[in-house]
Amino acid sequence: MDTAQYLPMFLAEAREHLQELNLAVVRVEETPDDRETVDEIFRIAHSFKGMSATMGFEGIAAVTHRMEDVFELLKQRSGGLDHAAIDVLLECLDTLEAAVDSIEADGSEQLDPAPLSARLEALVRAPDAEVMQAPEGVDLAAILAAAGDQRIVEVVVTLAEDCLMPSVRAYMVLAALAEHGELAGSDPHHDAVEAFDSRRIVAYLASDHEDDAVLATVSAVPDVASAKASEPVAPLAAAEPVVAEAVVAEAVVAAPVVAAPVVAAPVVAEPPVAPVEPDAGKPAAAPKKAAATVRVDAERLDQLMHSMGELVVHRTLVESLAAHADVPGLSQAMQELTRSSQALQAMVMQVRMIPVDAVFMRFPRLVRDLSSKLGKDVELQLIGKDTELDRTVVEALGDPLVHLIRNSLDHGLEPPADRVAAGKPKTGVLEISARHAGGNVVIEVRDDGRGIDPAKVGRRAVERGLITADAAAALDGKGAAELLFLPGFSTAEFTSDISGRGVGMDAVRTMIRELGGEVTLTSELGQGTMAQIRLPLTLAIMAALLVEAGGQPYAIPLDRVERTLRLADQTVRSVAGRRMLVLRDGVLPLLDGASALGGASGGDAEHAVIVRGRDGRLALAVTRLVGQRELVTRPLPADVADRAAVSGGAVLSDGRIALIVDCDAVATSGPDRAPRIAA
Numbered sequence: 079m080d081t082a083q084y085l086p087m088f089l090a091e092a093r094e095h096l097q098e099l100n101l102a103v104v105r106v107e108e109t110p111d112d113r114e115t116v117d118e119i120f121r122i123a124h125s126f127k128g129m130s131a132t133m134g135f136e137g138i139a140a141v142t143h144r145m146e147d148v149f150e151l152l153k154q155r156s157g158g159l160d161h162a163a164i165d166v167l168l169e170c171l172d173t174l175e176a177a178v179d180s181i182e183a184d185g186s187e188q189l190d191p192a193p194l195s196a197r198l199e200a201l202v203r204a205p206d207a208e209v210m211q212a213p214e215g216v217d218l219a220a221i222l223a224a225a226g227d228q229r230i231v232e233v234v235v236t237l238a239e240d241c242l243m244p245s246v247r248a249y250m251v252l253a254a255l256a257e258h259g260e261l262a263g264s265d266p267h268h269d270a271v272e273a274f275d276s277r278r279i280v281a282y283l284a285s286d287h288e289d290d291a292v293l294a295t296v297s298a299v300p301d302v303a304s305a306k307a308s309e310p311v312a313p314l315a316a317a318e319p320v321v322a323e324a325v326v327a328e329a330v331v332a333a334p335v336v337a338a339p340v341v342a343a344p345v346v347a348e349p350p351v352a353p354v355e356p357d358a359g360k361p362a363a364a365p366k367k368a369a370a371t372v373r374v375d376a377e378r379l380d381q382l383m384h385s386m387g388e389l390v391v392h393r394t395l396v397e398s399l400a401a402h403a404d405v406p407g408l409s410q411a412m413q414e415l416t417r418s419s420q421a422l423q424a425m426v427m428q429v430r431m432i433p434v435d436a437v438f439m440r441f442p443r444l445v446r447d448l449s450s451k452l453g454k455d456v457e458l459q460l461i462g463k464d465t466e467l468d469r470t471v472v473e474a475l476g477d478p479l480v481h482l483i484r485n486s487l488d489h490g491l492e493p494p495a496d497r498v499a500a501g502k503p504k505t506g507v508l509e510i511s512a513r514h515a516g517g518n519v520v521i522e523v524r525d526d527g528r529g530i531d532p533a534k535v536g537r538r539a540v541e542r543g544l545i546t547a548d549a550a551a552a553l554d555g556k557g558a559a560e561l562l563f564l565p566g567f568s569t570a571e572f573t574s575d576i577s578g579r580g581v582g583m584d585a586v587r588t589m590i591r592e593l594g595g596e597v598t599l600t601s602e603l604g605q606g607t608m609a610q611i612r613l614p615l616t617l618a619i620m621a622a623l624l625v626e627a628g629g630q631p632y633a634i635p636l637d638r639v640e641r642t643l644r645l646a647d648q649t650v651r652s653v654a655g656r657r658m659l660v661l662r663d664g665v666l667p668l669l670d671g672a673s674a675l676g677g678a679s680g681g682d683a684e685h686a687v688i689v690r691g692r693d694g695r696l697a698l699a700v701t702r703l704v705g706q707r708e709l710v711t712r713p714l715p716a717d718v719a720d721r722a723a724v725s726g727g728a729v730l731s732d733g734r735i736a737l738i739v740d741c742d743a744v745a746t747s748g749p750d751r752a753p754r755i756a757a
Contacts, residue, residue: 085181087373088133092178095126096171097439103167104442110158119149121239124304137189138177144191144198145170151202163201168443170194218310221262221282228284230262232310233292235279241301245274251302252281254295259285282310376469379430386426387619387710393419394731427616430470434512434521435463437476441483441510448487455494455504456487461511467519468616474593475521475613478586482523482609483508485583490527490607500604502526518595518637519615524608530601532558542567559599563587591742594620594635594725620711622728624704624736625687628672631736632700633709633728638741640688640695642703648686659686659697671698674744675723675737691741698744711738 099122106115123146130138148167152158159167173194180188222230235251237244249271252264264281266274285292289307296305393416400412438460449456491497491506498504509524535558536550544564545553553561561567565584583599586609590597595613614620614637622633623642649660650668657668668686683699709728714737723743727735 084133085185086375088129089178089182090373091129092126093175095122095129096175096178098122099126100168100171100443101439103164103171104446106152106158107161107164107446110152116149116152119152120146123149135177135181135187137187137191138174140191141170141174141189141194141198144195144202147202148198159201166197166201168447170198216263216265216280216282218263218282222310225262225284229286230310231283231285231289231292232308233281233283233296234306234308235281235296235302236304237277237279238301238303239277241277243301244276245272247299247301248274248279250299251279251296254299255281255283255292257295258287258292259283379469382426383430386423389419390423390619390708390710391729391731398731423619427468427619430468430616431466432469432472433463434465434467434472434475434519435460436472437479438463438510438512440476441479444480444483445487445508448484452487453493454487454491454506456491457505457507459507459509459511461509462513465512465514465519466615467613471519471593471613471616474589475611478589478597478611479510479521479523481583481586483510486523486525486527486607486609490525490529492528496528514615515612518612521611521613522608523611524606526606529603529605529607530555530558530562530599531603535561539567555601555603559601562599591740596742620709620738622707622709622736622738623687624707624709624730625671625685625698625700626702626704627670627675627683627698627700628677629701630672630677631704631730631734632671632675632724632739633707633736634687634689634698634739635741636706638689638691638739640690643686643688643697645684645686645699664695666695666697668697668699669744671700674698675739689739689741689744691744696744698739709736709738 102115102119123142127139127142177187177189237247241247248266252268262282262284293305293307400408442458445456445458486508494504507526512521532553532555536553539545539561540547540550562583587597590611593613597611599609601607621636623636623639625632651658651660659666659668683701685700685703686697688697711726711728714727723740724737725740726738730736
């Protein structure tokens with residue numbers, strides 16, 4: 079079978095499985111008795127192994143197979159696995175992730191399973207591993223005694239979670255085993271199979287056939303998820319030490335549901351089953367539901383969004399034409415068209431929305447690894463994982479959050495001894511939360527660590543020549559936090575692979591600003607630090623105030639607009655050669671909107687727009703207020719974006735291009751220093 083056409087789908091699902099396994103393994107280390115998580119680990123690992131084997135990636139399948147043997151210990155033990163075993167499992171997941179990356183790069187997995195398999199096998203054969211006990215109702219000692227020299231094989235069969243007829247499948251499994259020998263005992267017993275309503279079948283078979291042949295026959299039964307064959311261990315007296323080791327052979331069913339999905343594959347009905355359910359009079363079980371989700375290539379979503387944007391532009395143009403046309407019924411038709419297109423626009427936007435949990439789910443593993451490396455006890459709290467935002471924003475959010483988490487763990491949270499000495503709990507708390515706020519999403523990374531020390535930050539800034547000694551003496555918490563965003567600035571005494579090179583916070587601000595958002599730091603010495611990221615829900619369509627300045631249209635993001643004023647009704651003063659707008663609540667710099675945004679000076683401004691920039695409020699003088707608009711954003715050429723305080727463009731209904739104002743860049747440029755764009 080040619081599986082090349084399924085490779086993109088395999089890669090996408092493989093990454094999902096590995097991410098889910100990372101999260102589940104970290105979770106089960108914290109709560110070893112969480113049976114739900116243990117079952118989830120088995121389900122994910124089994125699916126991943128089946129997919130890999132079907133696609134021909136035997137190295138991945140072999141490592142995952144050995145990992146399943148270790149996961150089996152989770153079911154047998156109370157108290158879970160030790161820290162070293164979890165480390166080995168996580169190292170295996172990292173190796174599998176590298177293999178998937180290699181497959182995506184050149185089609186080969188580049189994985190030697192032998193070293194990892196040996197380490198996993200050593201965990202399974204550890205002397206403290208417990209031996210699986212025979213199920214209740216099965217006298218294993220009597221079975222082995224009656225068998226004499228006859229070989230007994232213990233076969234454990236697990237049915238699929240969505241199996242609708244467990245009793246019928248149990249009957250078929252026992253019948254399949256009987257083809258290879260004599261059943262010496264089973265759970266369920268063949269006389270009570272009609273009442274069976276579980277997923278696990280255990281049978282003891284007197285047979286000289288090869289285990290692989292027995293497992294192949296059992297695996298052919300529908301709804302069988304896995305089957306294992308092993309030599310049963312005789313029960314020992316309570317005082318005797320456990321010295322026997324069970325050597326397990328396993329066959330995994332590469333069922334079509336588990337393997338790489340085949341799009342539009344025909345559904346083949348199963349043949350009728352001879353045994354009849356005892357409750358034949360009861361209503362039939364509900365049929366299985368079809369898949370509730372469909373995988374769509376991200377590029378197609380982008381194309382759909384682009385087409386939707388074009389539709390919005392054309393709709394606006396038709397609306398303006400219809401407003402001046404005297405055609406009976408045209409107004410009503412336009413209202414219906416507007417209503418339908420707005421509903422379609424909302425639906426397309428919703429399709430692009432994904433939960434922020436897509437980013438959050440990688441952090442438990444990150445925090446676990448870093449806290450172990452730093453020797454710190456950390457409790458991670460994730461809040462608002464279901465908060466949705468645009469796919470493009472989610473994809474770009476990972477790196478900034480990783481920087482903030484590293485800083486919190488390395489610089490913020492103290493070692494356990496220091497926390498106890500300061501009267502704090504030994505375990506530090508790192509909280510990552512997400513919530514909606516109007517048309518934005520707010521993400522906060524908060525720790526209860528030592529906080530930012532303005533004195534320490536001031537001393538380092540003086541050493542680097544960034545501020546004077548007098549300015550350092552007057553430095554407060556807010557000023558110290560802003561200094562941390564300067565390029566190359568760090569308070570670390572030495573660099574490491576975790577932090578200290580001074581590229582973290584500067585990189586965070588740069589990346590967030592590229593997304594049209596802002597990041598701020600607040601801290602209280604001895605109590606902790608909070609980094610807050612505010613981002614637009616989507617980068618594709620934005621609500622903006624459309625204005626004109628210097629004959630050119632500009633769009634100011636609506637969430638940055640505080641209010642608008644008529645300049646004729648206000649007081650304007652000149653202070654040190656700069657115009658200032660005098661308001662009741664303060665004095666703001668008044669910038670010529672056209673020149674501040676890189677165009678030719680307007681000179682005939684009639685209105686002022688009060689906007690919030692990174693460093694505070696300011697006023698932009700504009701010629702005309704056009705009104706509020708929903709605009710489809712487009713990226714600008716790099717040379718234009720670098721030379722002006724704008725972050726993108728949008729096509730208007732009359733064909734002109736409105737530049738989207740970058741309020742943070744305007745705040746830092748000033749009217750006289752803003753570069754010009756040729757008209």
